[in-house]
Amino acid sequence: MLRSLTNPDLVNTACQEISALLREFAEWLFVSDGVSQSLLRDEIEVVVTRDRLLLSCWTEKGTRLWRVVAWDWNGQLLELELLRRTRIQLIPRTSAKAITATIRAARQRRCERLAQLAAASHFGSVVERLGLSRGTRPGQPGRYAQVLLKTRRERIAVTGPVVSSAPSAVDAFLSSSLLWFRRTSQQLWLIVSPELLKPLLYRIALLRSGLKDIIRVFTVDDDLTLLTETSAPEKEDLWRKKLARFPPVAAATASELSLAIVAEAPEAIDVVHSRHGETLRYFGLPFARVRSLLGREKVWLGINRSHRRLLDESTANDWHNLLHDLREHRSASALDHRHAFYRAAPEAWLESLLRRDITRLDPGLIIAPLHAQFRTARGAKLGIRPIDLLALRQDGRLVVIELKVSEDREHVLQGADYWRRVEAHRRRGHIARAKLFGARTIRDEAPLVYLVAPTLRVHPAFLTLAYSISPGIEIYRFDINEDWRTGVRVMRRERVN
DSSP states (O other), X not given: OOEEOOSHHHHHHHHHHHHHHHHHOSEEEEXXXXXXXEEEXXXXXEEEETTXXXXXXXXXXXEEEEEEEEEEEOSSOEEEEEGGGOEEEEEEHHHHHHHHHHHHHHHHHHHHHHHHHHHHHSTTOEEEEXXXXXXXSTTOEEEEEXXXXXXXXXXXXXXXXXXXXXXXXXXHXXXXXXXXXXXXXXXXXXXXXXXXXXXHHHHHTTBOHHHHTTEEEEXXXXXXXXXXXXXXXXXXXXXXXXXXXXXXXXXXXXXXXXXXXXXXXXXXXXXXXXXXXXXXXXTTEEEEEEEEETTEEEEEEOSSGGGOEEOSGGGHHHHHHHHHHHHHHSSTTXXXXXXXXXXXXXXXXXXXXXXXXXXXXXXXXXXXXXXXEEXXXXXXXXXXXXXXXXXXXXXXXXXXXXXXXXXXXXXXXXXXXXXXXXXXXXXXXXXXXXXXXXXXXXXXXOOEEEEEEEGGGSOTTHHHHHTTBOTTSOEEEEEEXXXXXXXXXXXXXXXXX
């Protein structure tokens, strides 16, 4: 039965007991919302802050921070209840091995069925080899089937997800497929669910013609009984597709309240505008929101979305403490690099530095306007994510900038897909009509793509994947200094495809 944390004594006791439990096992299985991953005990931390128990750990989405309101340990499973009644389970390594084995067996069975279906659909082929892709960590089962079919004249690489995959996972899947295929065969089959089909076809259209010609795409039903082939469009066909209405760009005028908050630390705080108001960020970390309520502007403070409070006399001390903690821990000179404020949202931190002076990246870029987290469409139905930065060069060329601060295999394909979406709007004149860059003229040329990462954090497969992209898409690699928090410096710049 879960024990609620209703007073400071219970919070402190829970922190001590949970910390002791975490130290007992070298590895834990983290389970949340049907997603599981293995974590070392040094990657999980519980702390007490202002009589609240906070859990921080590394997930596939980066460092996450939650507030724990109840917990229970039954000898085999550590269960934590968060705000909004969501739950996290932490399973010690001994139990994690058994669960991992169960997951692996289930995925292996789907892999075998997919192999049989693929072989049956191609006359004269036999399954030469099958298995799962590498997991995110050693010992973990992968998410994709990897099947090698053999015929008299050739080998065919067949791959597809063996778990439910959202459209946003298409870059991870295609990156994995291209890297595996290069080592195995002369033809590549991609077998996906209908939900993954459209975003996959869009990305295949951006590949080099020689590579695109040897890829076949199939959809499969949930029961793995029927394959249906679909042809990928040509790159020129993308511009004929129906395009969603261009979302309006929020006005960039900051309110008096926002300006007063920025004055507390103008070198660190910036304002992000949206349809619903303004978000204030401290080196990229959102910590306050300004919204209009009944015609009056008010401020809500807090790092966690689920626990924001209205700034008034009763929360004035909390406000000053929050600013003090941000100044101390979210700084290039911070002493504690394990603090949640220092580790949180590193890409947003890098983005905030470049927003202040984008010419540090390329002197040819105009400083303003510069659009951060720019959305070319509403919603995430097709895995649509915001572009880190959309800029304009002095010569009128649009520039799509994608930032990474750690190794990320999806970097190249993300940048290419952002190029596709911006180019589609540019061809229709949407960007010029929206006056995103004021009265400046936008040249009638495709955008450039800048892929930015610290020198030692570029994924080993970066160049391999970059060579897979059509040379008609100009992609540039920017290597920056490892200590970028102290100031961004470009160490190397090169065209990669």
